[in-house]
Amino acid sequence: MVNSTGSTLSHLECTACRRTFDADVLHRLCEECGKVLYPRYDLANVRLRPSDLLTREPSMWRYREVLPIRDAEHIVSLGEGFTPLLAAPRLSERLGIADVRIKDEGQNPTGSFKARGMSAAVSRARELGAKSVAAPSAGNAGGALAAYAARAGLAAGVVMPEDCPRINQVEAVVSGADTWLVEGLIDDAGRLVRTTSEARGWFDVSTLKEPYRVEGKKTLGYELAEQLGWELPDVVIYPTGGGTGLVGMWKAFAEMTELGWIGEQRPRMVVVQAEGCAPIVRAHDQGERHAPRWEDATTDASGLRVPVAVGDYLILDAVRDSGGTAVSVSEDEMREATRELAASEGVYPAPEGVATFAALRRLRDTGAVTDTDRVVLFNTGAGQKYPDFVPATPEVVPADSPAWKTGL
Amino acid sequence: MVNSTGSTLSHLECTACRRTFDADVLHRLCEECGKVLYPRYDLANVRLRPSDLLTREPSMWRYREVLPIRDAEHIVSLGEGFTPLLAAPRLSERLGIADVRIKDEGQNPTGSFKARGMSAAVSRARELGAKSVAAPSAGNAGGALAAYAARAGLAAGVVMPEDCPRINQVEAVVSGADTWLVEGLIDDAGRLVRTTSEARGWFDVSTLKEPYRVEGKKTLGYELAEQLGWELPDVVIYPTGGGTGLVGMWKAFAEMTELGWIGEQRPRMVVVQAEGCAPIVRAHDQGERHAPRWEDATTDASGLRVPVAVGDYLILDAVRDSGGTAVSVSEDEMREATRELAASEGVYPAPEGVATFAALRRLRDTGAVTDTDRVVLFNTGAGQKYPDFVPATPEVVPADSPAWKTGL
Numbered sequence: 001m002v003n004s005t006g007s008t009l010s011h012l013e014c015t016a017c018r019r020t021f022d023a024d025v026l027h028r029l030c031e032e033c034g035k036v037l038y039p040r041y042d043l044a045n046v047r048l049r050p051s052d053l054l055t056r057e058p059s060m061w062r063y064r065e066v067l068p069i070r071d072a073e074h075i076v077s078l079g080e081g082f083t084p085l086l087a088a089p090r091l092s093e094r095l096g097i098a099d100v101r102i103k104d105e106g107q108n109p110t111g112s113f114k115a116r117g118m119s120a121a122v123s124r125a126r127e128l129g130a131k132s133v134a135a136p137s138a139g140n141a142g143g144a145l146a147a148y149a150a151r152a153g154l155a156a157g158v159v160m161p162e163d164c165p166r167i168n169q170v171e172a173v174v175s176g177a178d179t180w181l182v183e184g185l186i187d188d189a190g191r192l193v194r195t196t197s198e199a200r201g202w203f204d205v206s207t208l209k210e211p212y213r214v215e216g217k218k219t220l221g222y223e224l225a226e227q228l229g230w231e232l233p234d235v236v237i238y239p240t241g242g243g244t245g246l247v248g249m250w251k252a253f254a255e256m257t258e259l260g261w262i263g264e265q266r267p268r269m270v271v272v273q274a275e276g277c278a279p280i281v282r283a284h285d286q287g288e289r290h291a292p293r294w295e296d297a298t299t300d301a302s303g304l305r306v307p308v309a310v311g312d313y314l315i316l317d318a319v320r321d322s323g324g325t326a327v328s329v330s331e332d333e334m335r336e337a338t339r340e341l342a343a344s345e346g347v348y349p350a351p352e353g354v355a356t357f358a359a360l361r362r363l364r365d366t367g368a369v370t371d372t373d374r375v376v377l378f379n380t381g382a383g384q385k386y387p388d389f390v391p392a393t394p395e396v397v398p399a400d401s402p403a404w405k406t407g408l
Numbered sequence: 409m410v411n412s413t414g415s416t417l418s419h420l421e422c423t424a425c426r427r428t429f430d431a432d433v434l435h436r437l438c439e440e441c442g443k444v445l446y447p448r449y450d451l452a453n454v455r456l457r458p459s460d461l462l463t464r465e466p467s468m469w470r471y472r473e474v475l476p477i478r479d480a481e482h483i484v485s486l487g488e489g490f491t492p493l494l495a496a497p498r499l500s501e502r503l504g505i506a507d508v509r510i511k512d513e514g515q516n517p518t519g520s521f522k523a524r525g526m527s528a529a530v531s532r533a534r535e536l537g538a539k540s541v542a543a544p545s546a547g548n549a550g551g552a553l554a555a556y557a558a559r560a561g562l563a564a565g566v567v568m569p570e571d572c573p574r575i576n577q578v579e580a581v582v583s584g585a586d587t588w589l590v591e592g593l594i595d596d597a598g599r600l601v602r603t604t605s606e607a608r609g610w611f612d613v614s615t616l617k618e619p620y621r622v623e624g625k626k627t628l629g630y631e632l633a634e635q636l637g638w639e640l641p642d643v644v645i646y647p648t649g650g651g652t653g654l655v656g657m658w659k660a661f662a663e664m665t666e667l668g669w670i671g672e673q674r675p676r677m678v679v680v681q682a683e684g685c686a687p688i689v690r691a692h693d694q695g696e697r698h699a700p701r702w703e704d705a706t707t708d709a710s711g712l713r714v715p716v717a718v719g720d721y722l723i724l725d726a727v728r729d730s731g732g733t734a735v736s737v738s739e740d741e742m743r744e745a746t747r748e749l750a751a752s753e754g755v756y757p758a759p760e761g762v763a764t765f766a767a768l769r770r771l772r773d774t775g776a777v778t779d780t781d782r783v784v785l786f787n788t789g790a791g792q793k794y795p796d797f798v799p800a801t802p803e804v805v806p807a808d809s810p811a812w813k814t815g816l
Binding site: 054055058059076078079082083084086090104106107108109110111143147148149150151152153158160162166167169170171172173174175176178179180181182183184188192195196199200338339342343344345346347348382383384385387390391392393394395396397398399404405406407408 | 462463466467484486487490491492494498512514515516517518519551555556557558559560561568570574575577578579580581582583584586587588589590591592596600603604607608746747750751752753754755756790791792793795798799800801802803804805806807812813814815816
């Protein structure tokens, strides 16, 4: 098999029972125990050194030796990743925190962090022979899947809650995905994708239910380290629906330590959810390792309206092992924080992204984050995709109004 | 004065009467003849070489020696520029053209190419002491100005046509700009910004009416050359409202030739406008050097609804000197091309952006573009900001429908 990327992918391993599987055929969950499979790499044979990265392309594929695609021709890319890690000096000062930065994932193709996972999963699905791909989506994943499938030349299916944001519906359809809406939440949509996959011949790329979306998301962790000079921050605050980015970063940190690129220090990993849908927060508070379904989930942060996460144990393990925590924030806190973040730092955040800033304020108040901490907030998408979250209508002033002359 | 950027900015020069002005005080148009001022550089003293760029940050500020900011502390950045230049193999094949690529400007901060000009103009306005900035906007410029002013800590004013896209209205307000709507078009809004500037203390950054937005936009030209290995394409197709990006690229090409980075070869520069607002196309067809106002301008491609351009002579000169042309496309062509581009290549274009693809089809039909041409299309913004342009509503299927089992 061609290995023009230098990928060191070696096998798949179950994150629960540790059974291993051949990475070069399509798998989804562990066929023994039904848990999440992780790709593993022959890290001892990675020839890439951090200094080699200096001249590489500014996308997540700069880390191709630790990504799962073997043939560079199979990489399905729209330029995703290597997004800016922006200083947030006004927020830092206002909250009395040494260093607050924002990883602005809204600058990805399709305007969200979902691009990373879909780029990896669609690339690998195509490499292993899939002809069509499908996924449920609570929001941005559907648009990203549609875009990457289109770029790959694969058919795509998307099933979404009927009340998910309209822009997400439109982008999936315009990008050519067969798209349906259902009354219900993302887990209902996920069940219907499973039901339909056989008849349609779909390969189901539901997050963490196949092994490669997490590989795209883990590049968030590689980038964080690279952009901070191979030192991790003290605190990572991550808006958690399915939690793939959080567990992906945790996996990346372990890989980088094994590669000798970073030491043993880890950020405190903080999960943020919405008060109206906080299964991981509840499980964390109760000391559980699994998070039962949150009934009657409701939040306008559509990406956080995820009542059950297949990777719950991976999320909760990372939070606990890192000395982190899990917090929920209210709709009002998110709405107020949107204007504050946009008008203070110039980053118009998605509702999910701004939840991290709302959470930071709480954590500062309780002392869980202190004045010496270096904190990274993940803005997972462009606020422009959510014009109804903080609606605003400017005043109409007639062109002949005398107010123009006096300065309005 | 600090010169930590290595900027070689030397003076301002009128593009019409050639009079020169001090670059280190705020200017707008030529105080002699009212035409556009261009910043000029001491290019003989630029120490930067193309190979030095390999290790620079992936933003437009990698070209800081030929940008107007002297103190790096004054750069107001959200990570704009160095956007991907994506291959479009399916479009190339379908149209029978050697190489078609898409410069995807939708991946900029605020989701459009307007980020470049505003990053440069706001940076320089702040460096020269402005406390607040304002501009009229037909669409994306207002959101970009608001974001960069917020990041700079400057007050901002935005005046927009009342029927401009709602997302543009929302992003300006949420990002903290004082925002008003007027009945009329962008030139009406521009007149009202001028009327109000004195009372509000605004520095008016209307495009090409101050010297620095074009400097941000010219980085499109530098990037094109760098991303193509210091060879320019044969054809550049650019959606033209105010035309700042087109004239900016033309300026960049001249600078790069003087720097010895590229030769004398130039792309054929093609202006695309909407049939409902095509002042530059009309002037080009009539052999004029100036383009009178287009009355009753109408198009849903809001960024093309610009009835008069202050830089009309600069645009028309570049088109003619390059052997290019100017074409207009219909609303139907843009709508159809949106789905085709998104579903073929995975890039969901803004209406203005897709106009370039619609134009390419026409140019191929007429023979103005041939099979051997290497063509670059500029997608100036993210289609996600225009969900009403090609509306789409997926079908709702009840969760208990038997259709799920049979594949819908």
